[in-house]
Amino acid sequence: MQASPSSRHVRLDESLLADLPPFSKLDGLAIRNILAKATTHRFDAGVSVFEEGNAADRFYLLLDGYVRAVRITPDGDQVIALHISAGQLFGIAKALGRETYPATAITATETLVLSWPTSIWDDFSARYDGFATETYKAVGKRIGEMNNRIVEMATLHVEQRIACALLRLINQTGHKVSDGIEIDFQITRQDLSEMTGTTLHTVSRMLSAWEKSGVIKSRHKKITVCDPHQLVVLSTARV
DNA sequence: ACATTAATTATGT
DNA sequence: ACATAATTAATGT
Numbered sequence: 001m002q003a004s005p006s007s008r009h010v011r012l013d014e015s016l017l018a019d020l021p022p023f024s025k026l027d028g029l030a031i032r033n034i035l036a037k038a039t040t041h042r043f044d045a046g047v048s049v050f051e052e053g054n055a056a057d058r059f060y061l062l063l064d065g066y067v068r069a070v071r072i073t074p075d076g077d078q079v080i081a082l083h084i085s086a087g088q089l090f091g092i093a094k095a096l097g098r099e100t101y102p103a104t105a106i107t108a109t110e111t112l113v114l115s116w117p118t119s120i121w122d123d124f125s126a127r128y129d130g131f132a133t134e135t136y137k138a139v140g141k142r143i144g145e146m147n148n149r150i151v152e153m154a155t156l157h158v159e160q161r162i163a164c165a166l167l168r169l170i171n172q173t174g175h176k177v178s179d180g181i182e183i184d185f186q187i188t189r190q191d192l193s194e195m196t197g198t199t200l201h202t203v204s205r206m207l208s209a210w211e212k213s214g215v216i217k218s219r220h221k222k223i224t225v226c227d228p229h230q231l232v233v234l235s236t237a238r239v
Numbered sequence: 240a241c242a243t244t245a246a247t248t249a250t251g252t
Numbered sequence: 253a254c255a256t257a258a259t260t261a262a263t264g265t
Contacts, residue, residue, distance in 0.1 A: 158241070188257065199242060204258060220250060220257070 012038065012114075016063065020087050021138060025130030034128070038114040045186075049091070049105040049113065056093030056101050058115040062086050065111030066173060066185050069103040070194075080195045082142065083108065085173055094121040095135055109185045153197055156235075161196040162206050163235035166216070170225050179217065180226035188221055210234075 014031040017023040023031055038061075043049060049060065052071060062084055069081040069090070081103055084090045093101055116124075125132040152164055174181040189200040189207065196203070207223070210216045215227045215234075225231060 189259095190257080200258085201243080201260090202241070205260085208259070218258095 012040065017061075020061075021134040022089060022131050024134065026128055030128055034116075034124070037120065038116055041113050041115060043107045043111045043113065045107050045109050045111075047107055049107065050101050052102065052104040053100050056091065056099060056118050058091065059089065059094065059118055059121060060091040060105075061089050061114040063112040063114060066108040067105050067111060068108050070106050071103050078194050079197070080191065082145065083169070083173060089135055089138065091115075092121075092135065092139070094118050095139055108187075158196065158198045158202055159206055160235045160237065161198070162192060162203060163231045165192060165195045166223070166225060167228065167231055167235060169223075170228060174225070177224060180224045181228065182222065182224040186221035187223060
């Protein structure tokens with residue numbers, strides 16, 4: 001299930017797309033046509049796929065790995081807006097009525113993506129029934145999530161925000177291991193602080209406290225949540 | 240209730 | 253050895 005770095009060429013067959021929401025209503029012929037226009041690309045971890053403000057010349061589908069949508073403030077501070085996991089479209093500026101990318105996309109792991117020129121977006125939407133509606137559903141879901149996060153930021157305390165961030169991570173990008181749920185990719189305290197609007201120090205303190213009480217375990221750049229329920233309690237605790 | 244600064248230690252290449 | 257990551261304490265708002 002890991003993309004073998006050596007295999008330069010990726011086999012593109014319709015089963016890759018058939019189960020994904022934007023394509024689920026399409027027949028085999030349509031999917032083969034779409035695939036024929038796609039370009040495959042592999043990225044290492046920690047590189048940018050596209051940058052905020054650049055002309056949105058292509059849109060992307062994440063086949064394997066994780067990508068973060070990141071915004072950079074004028075003084076160089078990063079804010080991690082959201083994580084994109086395999087099967088999701090991203091860089092879909094056209095769906096938002098934009099000509100430029102609204103955020104920078106940075107790979108969190110080694111990734112495999114498909115991409116198409118943005119110029120064929122309108123044709124896609126018109127020709128393939130369900131493509132547009134399904135992607136708008138996905139976009140709506142993301143906006144909903146971001147709205148929730150705004151409320152979190154404004155109303156919750158840092159401890160609760162970090163707890164929420166961890167819960168989202170294990171829900172969206174976690175896998176079961178013997179002693180809990182581990183986050184799929186390497187993540188630093190700095191990353192978590194960028195997701196929660198705090199400092200790496202505060203994150204560090206919280207995590208070591210939670211580690212002591214057995215809620216989480218963390219090795220270098222790896223975090224496993226042993227007691228998700230306790231995190232839920234922490235995330236909603238009254239002060 | 241949190242950030243900032245700075246000093247110290249651990250960990251991966 | 254070197255850079256990056258993580259912890260910890262002290263001090264500030």
